[in-house]
Amino acid sequence: MAIILREAGYTYPDGSEAVRSVDLHVDDGERLALVGQNGAGKTTTVKMMNGLLKPTRGEVLVDGSMTRGRTTASIAKTVGYVFQNPDDQVFNRDVRTELEFMPRYHGWDERKRAERVERAAALAGISDHLDTNPKDLPFATRKFVAIAAVLVGECGYVILDEPTAGLDVVGLSLLNRMIDQLEADGVAVVTITHDMRFVVESFSRVVAMADGNVVADGGCAEVFSDDAVLAEARIKRPEVAQLARDLGLSSTALTIRDVAPLIP
Amino acid sequence: MVLVSLHDVRFTYAFTERPALDGVTLELEPGLLHGVVGMNASGKSTLCALIRGVVPHFHEGTLEGDVQVLGRDLSDWDPADLSQTIGCVFDNPFTQISGIKDTVFEEIAIGLENLGVPREAMIQRVKEVVERLGLQALIRKNPNELSGGQRQKVAFASIIAMDTDFIVIDEPTSQLDPEASEEIFGVIDQLRRHGKSVVLVEHKIDLLARYADSIVVMKEGRVVMHGPTRDVLTSDALLDANVPPPEVTALARDLADAGKELPFMPITRSEAYQAISRRMEGRPRGHHTA
Numbered sequence: 001m002a003i004i005l006r007e008a009g010y011t012y013p014d015g016s017e018a019v020r021s022v023d024l025h026v027d028d029g030e031r032l033a034l035v036g037q038n039g040a041g042k043t044t045t046v047k048m049m050n051g052l053l054k055p056t057r058g059e060v061l062v063d064g065s066m067t068r069g070r071t072t073a074s075i076a077k078t079v080g081y082v083f084q085n086p087d088d089q090v091f092n093r094d095v096r097t098e099l100e101f102m103p104r105y106h107g108w109d110e111r112k113r114a115e116r117v118e119r120a121a122a123l124a125g126i127s128d129h130l131d132t133n134p135k136d137l138p139f140a141t142r143k144f145v146a147i148a149a150v151l152v153g154e155c156g157y158v159i160l161d162e163p164t165a166g167l168d169v170v171g172l173s174l175l176n177r178m179i180d181q182l183e184a185d186g187v188a189v190v191t192i193t194h195d196m197r198f199v200v201e202s203f204s205r206v207v208a209m210a211d212g213n214v215v216a217d218g219g220c221a222e223v224f225s226d227d228a229v230l231a232e233a234r235i236k237r238p239e240v241a242q243l244a245r246d247l248g249l250s251s252t253a254l255t256i257r258d259v260a261p262l263i264p
Numbered sequence: 265m266v267l268v269s270l271h272d273v274r275f276t277y278a279f280t281e282r283p284a285l286d287g288v289t290l291e292l293e294p295g296l297l298h299g300v301v302g303m304n305a306s307g308k309s310t311l312c313a314l315i316r317g318v319v320p321h322f323h324e325g326t327l328e329g330d331v332q333v334l335g336r337d338l339s340d341w342d343p344a345d346l347s348q349t350i351g352c353v354f355d356n357p358f359t360q361i362s363g364i365k366d367t368v369f370e371e372i373a374i375g376l377e378n379l380g381v382p383r384e385a386m387i388q389r390v391k392e393v394v395e396r397l398g399l400q401a402l403i404r405k406n407p408n409e410l411s412g413g414q415r416q417k418v419a420f421a422s423i424i425a426m427d428t429d430f431i432v433i434d435e436p437t438s439q440l441d442p443e444a445s446e447e448i449f450g451v452i453d454q455l456r457r458h459g460k461s462v463v464l465v466e467h468k469i470d471l472l473a474r475y476a477d478s479i480v481v482m483k484e485g486r487v488v489m490h491g492p493t494r495d496v497l498t499s500d501a502l503l504d505a506n507v508p509p510p511e512v513t514a515l516a517r518d519l520a521d522a523g524k525e526l527p528f529m530p531i532t533r534s535e536a537y538q539a540i541s542r543r544m545e546g547r548p549r550g551h552h553t554a
Contacts, residue, residue: 168303
């Protein structure tokens with residue numbers, strides 16, 4: 001089972017070509033971070049993965065079937081997409097109703113629905129807010145409501161668009177625990193992020209985009225050691241990774257855990 | 265004149281029980297860049313809203329204690345005057361965009377338009393800001409069709425265009441890529457160099473380490489520390505407030521725990537380069553990059 005993009009491209013109706021030609025393979029249970037400048041084509045690429053956009057060139061397959069010709073709603077059962085802005089996604093009057101939206105769409109019975117809602121709420125740390133109106137919650141908590149509303153559907157793939165924006169250290173650790181649990185459940189996690197420290201600490205594979213194309217696809221150490229790729233995608237190494245390199249200690253050490261032992 | 269002076273300030277939003285600000289005493293000097301850090305819901309945004317008069321004039325609630333902004337009691341300020349005196353960039357660019365303008369160019373001009381700036385001067389000013397922030401490619405677009413990062417830049421531009429001496433900015437880079445974040449900080453730094461006063465809420469602590477003059481640490485509606493950037497970022501109070509130190513400071517702390525103390529506690533990468541080089545007997549094998 002996989003999401004496969006084959007020479008997939010997308011041109012918006014106004015003529016702007018957001019994604020030129022992307023080949024990408026996302027397997028079950030893997031963790032992939034999509035990085036690059038604002039406007040590099042990251043969001044358009046993930047929107048093609050869950051069928052919000054259908055490629056205008058090439059093709060996208062989800063678990064073997066082409067997204068073109070399928071409804072977004074049917075693809076969303078397999079590929080969940082958490083929007084960058086929770087207010088684009090969360091619309092119900094209380095958190096419980098928001099979380100029950102997908103289970104109702106699946107047609108699950110009441111018991112299964114309640115079980116799934118409770119599990120997703122616990123995983124996202126929002127169990128105490130089930131009867132609250134999402135609009136009364138702080139932005140960071142609304143983000144977790146949006147994430148839980150997708151997790152509850154038990155998709156095989158979860159896409160997180162800028163999940164760390166606006167999160168503090170507690171929110172970040174909750175997010176990391178959640179991603180670990182998703183991996184343990186065999187769910188693939190694809191994230192779009194500008195937070196390179198989050199990338200190297202939480203993701204094994206990184207795909208860098210620039211100008212609507214993939215310019216690198218590999219392990220974090222490989223991608224972050226390539227100056228040409230970083231320049232083309234206009235991204236930077238995490239601070240300690242750059243420091244280790246400047247000091248001539250290592251070109252592949254990326255985290256504090258990697259760098260500290262190298263200093264005599 | 266003190267920029268902002270708060271004495272034992274409490275503010276509780278209407279229909280809530282827990283105060284968002286709970287006994288805040290704080291003095292901010294003019295002409296400096298003051299960073300504000302803290303966990304979500306620690307009171308940072310309410311502090312910004314209070315300085316700007318949005319609290320309690322727009323968001324109602326119970327305010328106690330003394331609040332002085334630019335030497336005048338907050339209750340003596342006319343909200344409209346305050347909004348023209350202090351530029352304010354909110355934390356959510358999706359709500360800051362007015363929604364009533366057809367192009368980014370007009371959106372950036374909206375503050376100037378409200379101030380009654382003559383048309384030619386307004387156009388000239390917007391052009392300067394557009395160039396300074398590299399927004400040329402966006403000026404004809406509809407603001408409602410922009411990405412989160414683009415909206416954030418436009419919201420920032422519209423405030424910069426107003427050219428106020430005091431600017432309050434709530435998380436201006438949350439949606440931006442690292443290069444654009446650096447650009448925004450570059451512009452904020454320029455403002456400070458031109459004598460403007462800036463209060464800046466920001467999670468990107470590595471950037472605050474490089475640019476801020478002072479840091480205010482908030483926790484549960486209280487100010488738990490306020491002081492020069494270096495003192496705050498190397499303090500335990502920061503960790504107690506659950507705010508991560510700069511990555512290089514965290515590295516130095518880990519090294520100290522492992523018995524590999526550095527000659528001084530770095531808060532920026534260039535400082536860490538020097539400190540570690542010194543520990544390695546001043547013979548680094550590489551070279552520092554900007």
